[in-house]
Amino acid sequence: MKALLSRAPGGPETLVLEEVADPAPGPGQLLVRVKACAINYPDVLIIEDKYQFKPPRPFAPGGEIAGVVEAVGEAVSGWREGDRLIAMIGHGGLAEKVVVAAAMALPLPSERSFEDGSALILTYATSIHALLDRGRLQAGQTLLVLGAAGGVGLAAVELGKAYGARVVAAVSSDEKAEVAREAGADATLVYPRGPFDKEGSKALAQLFKDAVGPNGADIVYDPVGGDYAEPALRAIAWEGRYLVVGFPAGIPKLPLNLTLLKSCDVCGVFWGAFAARDPKANAAHIATLFRLWDEGKVAPKVSRTWPLEQGAEAIAWMAARKAVGKLVVTVG
Known part of the structure; x- marks a missing residue:
């Protein structure tokens, strides 16, 4: 072979x-x-x-x-x-x-x-574990998804909508913004490419804040990392959950004073380890994904x-x- x-x-x-x-x-x-x-x-x-x-x-x-x-x-x-x-x-x-x-x-x-x-499996199982187990997503909450046109990003957009969230999709191009809208995103924003200096980081944080609204994002889903992480964290809501999913833009260093000021959680998401440690819970998520696929609420x-x-x-x-x-x- x-x-x-x-x-x-x-x-x-x-x-x-x-x-x-x-x-x-x-x-x-x-x-x-x-x-x-x-x-x-x-x-x-x-x-x-x-x-x-x-x-x-x-x-x-x-x-x-x-x-x-x-x-x-x-x-x-x-x-x-x-x-x-x-x-x-x-x-x-x-x-x-x-x-x-x-x-x-x-x-x-x-x-x-x-x-x-x-x-x-990989993208949707990662995202459903992230949003439900680590993010404790509830209907009516605001979900900010970075890298929202990639595999896990689109899965998070679709699942966020399936569970009743207001989804804000952050992407790097107009083409990707259209893909996120087609997947159900309520709002989109196109961010510039990093790296960012101090002023650039501040401007990106404001872009995120304007998109999610004055109360901030209840959940930030971040499969990007790098210089995008701190500005996204600055747009989080009081007692929000910041989900660490991946680092294609680099491993960020977050200022922990922000977590104190927002009383928010920074939550790691390692689906593979979760699936191995709790196979019954993972199997339940997989069954849910197949049901949502049948219902047309998710589609690779x-x-x-x-x-x-x-x-x-x-x-x-x-x-x-x-x-x-x-x-x-x-x-x-």
């Missing part, structure tokens, strides 16, 4: 497409023929050895897949050859075949495409696809922060 491999730390240009032996499923595992693999920001980090997990090389990046069961390992029930599924696997998805733990696989409804299926937006041999380009697109919605590599 073919696989796009990382053999040494580096950017997308270091990935190589190679022929490797087919994997075989062990006990409790499924052999899956990959049909689609969504690209996420961890794929940028993992090949540079900057992610929380560093798999032994060589490995294929790609942690979110959809495909078809090709073989079933021992001690597996409920799955058979030909079944369609989606799964979060950490890495290994940019390959024609991959072994998946049966316990981590979810059935993909026949009416859903492999591309959309591969684009669902796949804006671009690449074939496997061009998978490095998809990761480069993500690294350059060009992604609108989800990027997907199709396989086979």
Whole structure:
């Protein structure tokens, strides 16, 4: 089979497409023929050895897949050859075949495409955990979403609306603002690109404040970080919740006096660890996501696809922060 491999730390240009032996499923595992693999920001980090997990090389990046069961390992029930599924696997998805733990696989409804299926879990499960568990979102509250046209950003916009929030979407271009409005955002703002000096940071804070209104944002959903974080925190409401989701713009340092003045919470969001520590709660969220998908309240937006041999380009697109919605590599 073919696989796009990382053999040494580096950017997308270091990935190589190679022929490797087919994997075989062990006990409790499924052999899956990959049909689609969504690209996420961890794929940028993992090949540079900057992610929380560093798999032994060589490995294929790609942690979110959809495909078809090709073989079933021992001690597996409920799955058979030909079944369609989606799964979060950490890495290994940019390959024609991959072994998946049966316990981590979810059935993909026949009416859903492999591309959309591969684009669902990571962004929406992260966002529903962030908004409900960490942000304690309530109907009528104001939600400010940074990076609102990216994968997790759009998921947060849709879920915020599904739970009755007033959603303010902050993005970096007019094109992305239109995408956020189509996803249901009540208001949008286009922020300038950083880095910002002191005056620039102050101006951005005012932009956020004007957009969320005089009472501030009850929840700030921040998958961007960098110089955008402090201005967003300055626009938070009394006893608001600032959700730390990601750092493509850099890891910020927040002035903690602001948290005292606003009596607000700064909440880390690590969905992967949450799912491992509380699988029952995560399963309940996943069931809710499938229901909202059926009701048309959420829908993965796949804006671009690449074939496997061009998978490095998809990761480069993500690294350059060009992604609108989800990027997907199709396989086979």
